[in-house]
Amino acid sequence: MKIAVIGLGNAGLPLASVIADSGFEVIGVDIDDERCEKINRGINPIPEETGLDELIGRYGGKRLVATPRYEDARGCESFIVIVPLLIDEGHNPDFRILEEAFRSVGKILKKDNLVVLETTVPPNTTESMIQSWLEEESGLQLGDFYLAHSPERIMTGYSISRLREFPKIVGGVDEESGRLAFDLYRKFIPNLKKVSSSRVAEFVKIIEGSYRDVNVALANELFKIAEELEIDFHEAREYANHDYCHIHLPSTGVGGHCIPVYPWFLINEMEKREWFSFAELQRTSRKINDEMVGYWAERIVLKALDVDKPLGRVKICLKGITYRDGVKGIYHSRNLALARLLARKGLQVGVYDELFTQGEIESLSLRFMDPDDADLVFDCFDLRFSV
């Protein structure tokens, strides 16, 4: 059986590799020509992904063939779509990439094929928009083909072990779709559970994100209070946490493609339905997390009290600009936002990140600064100062 994986990004490529490793022929479709070529030569384009080098080396260009052309996936029996869903500045999902992918799949879809969406989406997306796009382009009706949702639960760096160990769920837009998707997926996902519908599967993934975002906001709120009360938050957190208490770590905010995005799916959906207060806690959490850069900007300015120089000449270095420690990604990075905020205030701020060259940092319109040349260094991940 041949399986198409649409999207060979940080989530799609590990999945495609694990499917190939389970004995299937995989056609991977990705718009990035260069990335496809690399994969076909057996070179892993995501080196920080543990275990991926080996799988790409073994299957790239052989059992896993990457291509920028949907046409090459014609003849596959199953299509797994795992492309990004971004949100715009008004926090509304921008479905263009998803629509392009599903309409392209629709054009090569045949009777009895199965389509599975892995991208995290707002509730009801699979059974409404996605089903329509496929029906419009293929001329088929649901029942001629099958459609399910199995939200990705990877974590960059640990995606392979997540796929092999972590519980994964699948739900169909109808009974038969759910059953078929479950039967396929359990051939390469050992810890697989079936939920009653694609809508439940969508909701499960979103509320995991909301749990994280709200709990990071709580950690940030409690951290600010502890600082005000002159209490060591980390000491208190260590002793507060036990089997029934899971206080998270404070931060400069929440970045990346997932956690800062998913709560908006529910917030917007409730506002559309005129339940304006139904997602108030999630909205408050988003605000608290986003405003942490303002809190840290003030802390950094006040730290300059320890430097015997006019404020305008104090060289401030922010260490760490990615959205997560150790992952070379800057999508929604609040550390980047913090650097820009300080620069806008007129301070002398530069950044340093061991994952980025000076040129890469400058191409982001940021000033590069060696921590050794700074008067004041703020580590954006462990939230500590050195003067």
Next chain:
Amino acid sequence: MKIAVIGLGNAGLPLASVIADSGFEVIGVDIDDERCEKINRGINPIPEETGLDELIGRYGGKRLVATPRYEDARGCESFIVIVPLLIDEGHNPDFRILEEAFRSVGKILKKDNLVVLETTVPPNTTESMIQSWLEEESGLQLGDFYLAHSPERIMTGYSISRLREFPKIVGGVDEESGRLAFDLYRKFIPNLKKVSSSRVAEFVKIIEGSYRDVNVALANELFKIAEELEIDFHEAREYANHDYCHIHLPSTGVGGHCIPVYPWFLINEMEKREWFSFAELQRTSRKINDEMVGYWAERIVLKALDVDKPLGRVKICLKGITYRDGVKGIYHSRNLALARLLARKGLQVGVYDELFTQGEIESLSLRFMDPDDADLVFDCFDLRFSV
């Protein structure tokens, strides 16, 4: 060594019994004469407390002597205070019971005695108010006596096993107090940790409560959204929860002496310091949880659509009036608030609770109703209707 335990309530009596069981002579002081007599006759006044019958039977009136007179505790080397701290309608703590207890202890305090507070209190209470009360009444200075905080972490029904297994913390107002309290407590608390100060110990206990309250609010918010989206929240929750996700259960709100009270300690403290937004998430959570009775009142009224009778004649029975299932306590019970809210709206509402007699229910100005006589029954704990 003789130890005094001030307050033989749901938290104090299990602690006093466990201390007696570890070989100490215990003088328990409680204002309730009748309760003291019972204990001295070996009768357990909290029958729902697992394992307490046996300890009271064995030690009551012998190694554990209960008395309403502080004078009888003169000569004890250590004083453990575990009396209630209530909050008033403006959410401000009412320290009168604590002050009375500590001033009474102060009057019989002698050089080198150790005083430990177990009641959960706002940050800095131990090192400010409590230390002053003791110094004023005893004429001694800290250093002549020792003072620490070890917040109770019991749960009615499981207090004995909590004391014997759950991690407990202790912190002193100064180094020596912390050390002495730790040395004493580890003689009867096997899983004991020392934190750096009484202030950290206070904060640890409060933020555990805030974690619970915020996460119940999140569960309530997600439940309301799931209902609106026609998704089975309980199914979604089951699959969302794993090692890194701990979504709580929805409810009619949060009751009892602890969770709805502790977040106010931080909210009020921040407002006093004019950091008006510093506890916003906790304030929002309090509001969401408190407002759940309004949500359920509407759901109950709409459920009457299924009953073929004029709304004013529909007999509505709420099952469960306590703040927690299986615990005979109504402090801050939101189920009670829900019953009163429905009655105020002019509906025919009665309540039923297997822990209460008809007479007890009527003494709360509520109407008793047998579920079998009702047109509509709402179970306040499992949130299910039967018509």
